[in-house]
Amino acid sequence: MAEVVIVGAGPAGIRAAGVLAAQGLRPILVDEGRQAGGQGYRHPSPGLALDMDALMGTEAGKYRALHADFAELLPLIDYRPRTLVWGIEERRLHCMRDGRQMTIPFDVLVIATGAMDRVAPLPGWTLPGVFTLGGAQAVLKDQGCLIGRRVAFLGASPLLSLAALQYRKLSAQVVAVCDTSPFRDKIAALPRLAAVPRTLARGIAYLAALKSARVPLFHGVTPLAIEGDREVTALRFLDGRGRERRITCDAVALGYGLKPETQLAELAGARFAFDAHFRLWLPVTDEDGRAGEGLYLAGDGATIGGADAAEASGTLAALAVLHDLGLRPSVDERPALRRRLARLRRFQHGLARAFRWPGPALSRVPDEVTVCRCEHVTAGDIRRAMDADLGPVDVNRVKAITRCGMGRCQGRVCGPALQEIAAAHAGLEAEAVGRLRGQAPVKPIPIGLLAEEHA
Amino acid sequence: MTKRQADVVVVGGGLIGAWTAFFLARRGRKVVLIEKGVVGAQSSGTNFGNLRLQGRFPGQYPLSLRSQALWEDIENLIGDRCEFHQSGHLYIAFNAAEREKLEAYAAVSESYGLTIEHLGPADLTRRYPWLSTRAVAATFSPRDATANPRLVTPAVARAAKALGVEILEHCTVTHARRDGAGFIVETADGRSFGSDHLVNSAGAWAGEIAEMFGESAPLFPAGPPQFVTEPFPYFLFPSVQAVDGTVIFRQIPRGNIILAGYPRTAADPIRNRAPVPPSKTLAAMRHLAAVVPALRHCHVIRVWSGIEGYLPDMIPVIGPSATTEGLFHAFGFCGHGFQIGPGVGLCLSEMICDGRTETPLEPFSIARFRGTVAEDEKFRREFDRPAAAEKGGPWARRASPSPAAARSIPCAAAPRWPRCPTR
Numbered sequence: 001m002a003e004v005v006i007v008g009a010g011p012a013g014i015r016a017a018g019v020l021a022a023q024g025l026r027p028i029l030v031d032e033g034r035q036a037g038g039q040g041y042r043h044p045s046p047g048l049a050l051d052m053d054a055l056m057g058t059e060a061g062k063y064r065a066l067h068a069d070f071a072e073l074l075p076l077i078d079y080r081p082r083t084l085v086w087g088i089e090e091r092r093l094h095c096m097r098d099g100r101q102m103t104i105p106f107d108v109l110v111i112a113t114g115a116m117d118r119v120a121p122l123p124g125w126t127l128p129g130v131f132t133l134g135g136a137q138a139v140l141k142d143q144g145c146l147i148g149r150r151v152a153f154l155g156a157s158p159l160l161s162l163a164a165l166q167y168r169k170l171s172a173q174v175v176a177v178c179d180t181s182p183f184r185d186k187i188a189a190l191p192r193l194a195a196v197p198r199t200l201a202r203g204i205a206y207l208a209a210l211k212s213a214r215v216p217l218f219h220g221v222t223p224l225a226i227e228g229d230r231e232v233t234a235l236r237f238l239d240g241r242g243r244e245r246r247i248t249c250d251a252v253a254l255g256y257g258l259k260p261e262t263q264l265a266e267l268a269g270a271r272f273a274f275d276a277h278f279r280l281w282l283p284v285t286d287e288d289g290r291a292g293e294g295l296y297l298a299g300d301g302a303t304i305g306g307a308d309a310a311e312a313s314g315t316l317a318a319l320a321v322l323h324d325l326g327l328r329p330s331v332d333e334r335p336a337l338r339r340r341l342a343r344l345r346r347f348q349h350g351l352a353r354a355f356r357w358p359g360p361a362l363s364r365v366p367d368e369v370t371v372c373r374c375e376h377v378t379a380g381d382i383r384r385a386m387d388a389d390l391g392p393v394d395v396n397r398v399k400a401i402t403r404c405g406m407g408r409c410q411g412r413v414c415g416p417a418l419q420e421i422a423a424a425h426a427g428l429e430a431e432a433v434g435r436l437r438g439q440a441p442v443k444p445i446p447i448g449l450l451a452e453e454h455a
Numbered sequence: 456m457t458k459r460q461a462d463v464v465v466v467g468g469g470l471i472g473a474w475t476a477f478f479l480a481r482r483g484r485k486v487v488l489i490e491k492g493v494v495g496a497q498s499s500g501t502n503f504g505n506l507r508l509q510g511r512f513p514g515q516y517p518l519s520l521r522s523q524a525l526w527e528d529i530e531n532l533i534g535d536r537c538e539f540h541q542s543g544h545l546y547i548a549f550n551a552a553e554r555e556k557l558e559a560y561a562a563v564s565e566s567y568g569l570t571i572e573h574l575g576p577a578d579l580t581r582r583y584p585w586l587s588t589r590a591v592a593a594t595f596s597p598r599d600a601t602a603n604p605r606l607v608t609p610a611v612a613r614a615a616k617a618l619g620v621e622i623l624e625h626c627t628v629t630h631a632r633r634d635g636a637g638f639i640v641e642t643a644d645g646r647s648f649g650s651d652h653l654v655n656s657a658g659a660w661a662g663e664i665a666e667m668f669g670e671s672a673p674l675f676p677a678g679p680p681q682f683v684t685e686p687f688p689y690f691l692f693p694s695v696q697a698v699d700g701t702v703i704f705r706q707i708p709r710g711n712i713i714l715a716g717y718p719r720t721a722a723d724p725i726r727n728r729a730p731v732p733p734s735k736t737l738a739a740m741r742h743l744a745a746v747v748p749a750l751r752h753c754h755v756i757r758v759w760s761g762i763e764g765y766l767p768d769m770i771p772v773i774g775p776s777a778t779t780e781g782l783f784h785a786f787g788f789c790g791h792g793f794q795i796g797p798g799v800g801l802c803l804s805e806m807i808c809d810g811r812t813e814t815p816l817e818p819f820s821i822a823r824f825r826g827t828v829a830e831d832e833k834f835r836r837e838f839d840r841p842a843a844a845e846k847g848g849p850w851a852r853r854a855s856p857s858p859a860a861a862r863s864i865p866c867a868a869a870p871r872w873p874r875c876p877t878r
Contacts, residue, residue, distance in 0.1 A: 086733070087733035087736070088733075089732050089733045089734060094733040094737075101737065388609075388613065389613045389616055389617075390493075390494055390609055390612055390613055390616065390622060390624070392493070394493075397493060397496070400496075400500060400605050401605065401606070401609065406757060407685075407756065408685055408754075408756050410756065410757060439730065439731060439757070439758050439759065440731070440733045440736065440758065441733070441736065441755060441756075441758070444685060444754035444755065444756045445736075445740075445754060445755055446751065446752055446753065446754050446755075447684065447740045447743055447744050447750050447751050447752070447753050447754070447755060448740075448744050448750075448751025448752060449737070449740060
């Protein structure tokens with residue numbers, strides 16, 4: 001029987017595993033995390049009692065259902081937590097688990113590696129006390145910790161208001177929610193957002209809750225700087241009317257939506273195309289998630305869709321696997337799932353419009369601001385290198401000359417900003433400056449990685 | 456089509472082409488440098504960065520020493536140091552047989568006037584306490600150095616441009632032919648250049664240019680797999696190489712450790728990619744951990760490779776064409792072109808301007824491939840045989856390769872790699 005391996009135990013990976021297990025396959029589910037659930041449906045660390053119903057709010061039912069279904073699924077699958085997949089060679093995954101190297105052979109690979117925050121650099125963004133928005137939520141759900149006592153939320157994302165409410169529930173003081181996208185963008189996005197009225201209503205409820213709690217809420221802000229010497233002391237910005245404001249805080253959560261974790265898809269041979277809605281390079285798939293022979297992508301790791309779309313696309317990708325293996329379930333759920341997924345993704349396009357990534361506006365990032373924090377490369381370093389005689393244009397060459405994107409994170413953090421800054425400086429469209437290519441290891445691996453244990 | 460005239464057209468904007476153009480421009484020649492991609496992006500920009508003098512092919516020492524003097528003067532020459540650093544090079548042996556090999560290398564180096572320190576176990580423990588005691592002997596050459604390959608070729612090309620060299624990037628040569636007393640070179644974008652001399656420094660793609668003049672060399676592409684770690688406190692001062700070829704590493708002052716190892720990896724000159732298979736990363740890490748155990752907790756963060764041209768005797772082609780007057784070749788540097796790059800450029804400029812150079816280049820003649828050429832021992836050791844054969848590499852279309860003693864390969868049967876697409 002074909003060996004099916006799923007990478008990522010978030011909602012997409014769990015749902016894919018469920019479909020395959022129901023057909024009597026015993027998929028291997030590999031996950032980097034200690035516990036299943038992914039980022040959004042993250043489970044608190046063992047021994048920690050958190051009121052997850054309160055934190056998850058309207059999504060508590062889905063959260064509980066996913067974890068309950070996973071518990072039932074466990075005996076039927078080969079679940080391997082704490083396992084980093086760092087490379088792919090022919091039809092084998094190279095993995096590290098507890099400091100040991102191992103390989104996992106596969107015939108069929110389902111990649112559901114989720115997403116991470118997209119960040120835009122501004123003065124002070126590398127100060128201690130600045131966290132990504134997702135990071136701020138992860139410490140909350142996983143450890144019951146807060147990133148600060150007086151927290152400001154900055155960026156362009158529907159998750160700004162959600163995270164701010166979660167922080168309030170755990171008694172943090174939310175000093176400001178600063179959304180860089182103007183309110184009129186939300187109005188303009190309404191037709192697409194109406195594709196999923198329930199989620200739209202949720203977003204409006206978050207805003208209403210923040211308002212009634214008298215949390216200062218700003219739309220259309222222009223961030224100026226995160227201030228502080230050794231740690232964050234204030235956030236300075238222009239409000240929607242152009243007035244400068246300075247708000248005292250000890251932490252900032254920064255997020256401009258999500259970007260898919262596509263490194264493994266790239267190593268597995270997926271092709272990429274620049275997506276104009278998200279202004280991101282996304283792997284090319286068909287509507288069921290096929291990205292190559294024996295290669296399927298699901299969830300936010302394929303394209304940003306949110307948790308509901310992740311569950312639907314995980315199910316759909318697994319059905320595509322069954323179909324391609326000639327194992328056809330009696331009822332074909334695929335057409336209904338495709339329609340649902342299309343609707344959910346249309347909604348995400350609306351969100352990308354309502355909470356817009358600054359994109360070409362990053363051309364205004366001042367020269368002295370660090371873009372690549374691993375290698376300490378500033379926006380000015382990038383521009384000066386491009387201005388030099390025979391200077392680079394393609395982002396991979398900019399990386400080669402400046403080191404931007406060469407460090408520990410391999411451009412996962414600075415990549416989108418580099419793309420915009422380089423394109424704007426060259427006077428080109430974002431996609432015209434190419435795509436930062438990746439190689440294994442997708443995350444750092446220790447030189448003393450202990451010898452191979454065949455799994 | 457309007458034809459533009461130059462004294463010299465240089466095809467290939469790697470390190471060799473850039474230095475050649477630079478030295479020609481310094482002699483007042485009008486030079487056009489044509490590069491299919493961007494300058495310094497292939498092996499010139501992706502190699503290990505060693506400027507090693509120890510253990511070179513003996514016939515190369517006059518060239519190598521001349522080149523090192525240019526490297527030592529790089530800031531004066533091009534106005535940029537490019538992280539040139541005279542770190543010295545430590546060649547290590549793991550057993551008596553390897554120690555003898557090192558001694559033989561050292562005898563050659565010393566005969567050319569290099570200072571070589573001969574180190575035993577006690578010296579190694581005292582001077583390099585981080586080195587595993589598996590290393591039983593070493594030779595240290597203080598004049599050896601390193602530089603940053605990513606920066607050098609663009610810097611040389613900028614200096615050449617400042618001297619008046621016309622540099623065309625993203626420009627592919629489609630035809631080149633002899634025309635009267637000179638040459639006509641045509642490019643994919645429809646331009647045409649006339650010149651008195653033509654330099655073929657097209658790296659892994661140079662075979663195609665040579666064939667335009669009825670010459671061939673058994674050139675094939677491969678990549679040197681390279682790995683780099685996160686920054687670590689700076690403690691590894693020399694560049695270190697195991698003479699068995701398993702590992703070569705150096706640390707740069709900002710802390711990252713760069714390592715490389717054999718076998719080399721397959722490269723695809725058509726897709727322009729040389730991916731590094733994870734198993735090679737694991738092998739390089741294992742070898743490094745065995746030599747410097749303290750590094751086992753340090754993480755590898757990035758890998759890369761590039762496309763280099765190799766020849767079965769592991770000796771480059773440098774010098775005049777054997778078929779066409781006015782044509783000069785410089786390619787197939789087999790993974791050791793970085794150190795001799797400036798010297799090769801200087802010698803070619805002298806041959807073009809003066810009709811001769813003081814540096815002996817006879818061992819590098821392309822004419823040697825008219826006969827049979829002995830496969831070098833390194834050639835057998837440094838490549839993956841089965842993989843190379845599958846991919847149409849040096850062992851393609853031959854019966855199961857015998858790992859026996861040195862064999863000769865007739866040039867007529869030399870492998871032909873897929874050509875670089877020109878249109």
